[in-house]
Amino acid sequence: MEHPAPGQAREQVxxxxxxxxxxxVFAIVVTLLVLEIKVxxxxxxxxxxxxxxxxxxxxxxFVSWVISFVTVCVIWLNHHRLFTVIGRIDNGLFWxxxxxxxxxxxxxxxxxxxxxxxxxxxxxxxxxxxMFLMAFAFVLMRWxxxxxxxxxxxxxxxxxxxxxxxxxILMGPVAYAIGAALAWASAAAAFVCYxxxxxxxxxxxxPRMRR
Numbered sequence: 229m230e231h232p233a234p235g236q237a238r239e240q241v242x243x244x245x246x247x248x249x250x251x252x253v254f255a256i257v258v259t260l261l262v263l264e265i266k267v268x269x270x271x272x273x274x275x276x277x278x279x280x281x282x283x284x285x286x287x288x289x290f291v292s293w294v295i296s297f298v299t300v301c302v303i304w305l306n307h308h309r310l311f312t313v314i315g316r317i318d319n320g321l322f323w324x325x326x327x328x329x330x331x332x333x334x335x336x337x338x339x340x341x342x343x344x345x346x347x348x349x350x351x352x353x354x355x356x357x358x359m360f361l362m363a364f365a366f367v368l369m370r371w372x373x374x375x376x377x378x379x380x381x382x383x384x385x386x387x388x389x390x391x392x393x394x395x396x397i398l399m400g401p402v403a404y405a406i407g408a409a410l411a412w413a414s415a416a417a418a419f420v421c422y423x424x425x426x427x428x429x430x431x432x433x434x435p436r437m438r439r
Contacts, residue, residue, distance in 0.1 A: 246325055247311050253329045254304045257336060261296050264340040265289050289343030292355075295423050296339040299359070302429040303332055303366075306396075310369065315381040324369045331362035352415040356408025356422065363400030370396065399428055 268282035307328070314321070338355040345351040373380055403425045411418035 243311060243314055243317055246317050246322060247308070250307055250325065250329060251304070253333055254300060254307075257333055258297055258300050260336040261293055261300070261339055264336060264343065265293055288346035289340075291419065291423075292339045292343035292346075295419075295426055296335055298426040298430065299422075300332065300335065302426060303328075303362070306366065306429070310366075313381055314373070314379060316379050318376065318379060320376070321369065321372050321379060324365065324372050328362065328365035328369060331358060331365055334358060335362065346419070347415050349412050349415055352418045353408045353411035356404050356411060356418060359422070359425075360401050360404040360408060363396075363404055366400060367397055399425060 265286065268279075268286060270278045270282050272278045317325075335358065338351075338358045341351045342355040403421070407418045407421035407425070410421055
């Protein structure tokens with residue numbers, strides 16, 4: 229029986245299996261996000277005003293949910309695009325991807341916290357901190373690929389990949405760090421910052437930075 233050469237055992241996990249695992253986590257996360265929005269209890273069940281007031285009170289939770297839903301969709305899309313340039317998975321890349329999934333799977337908690345306490349500076353800043361760690365996990369994956377060029381497919385546009393790494397740092401960890409710090413001055417401004425980061429990746433110019 230043949231044994232794999234040293235170093236080969238670290239590369240036995242196929243890119244398809246890792247991407248399938250990641251897709252499953254992303255799908256569960258977007259489902260969990262909406263489960264945090266509960267139907268409000270209203271004593272005067274026939275009162276339109278009472279129901280309207282209860283729904284209005286849920287506005288921060290709806291806003292938090294939309295921001296996080298769009299963000300997770302952006303994570304999925306960027307993750308998928310990143311995997312189109314990955315030829316092989318080594319042990320280091322696998323665990324960096326697992327680190328990304330760890331912080332992504334945690335997103336429903338700070339989303340619910342910020343939605344329940346939209347005026348609390350710590351709650352709103354905590355959301356930015358978690359998003360910073362998620363975005364930084366993406367940067368760690370990219371840095372690993374830059375250091376291990378043999379993991380990148382030969383046909384990949386390396387110049388575009390380097391530009392994407394630089395831009396992902398600016399519109400990822402840096403932007404979320406600004407939002408987390410901004411929350412201590414204005415929770416509303418932090419909300420806008422988080423929404424702006426998600427919107428930036430949705431706008432048509434986004435593909436320039438995704439590889």
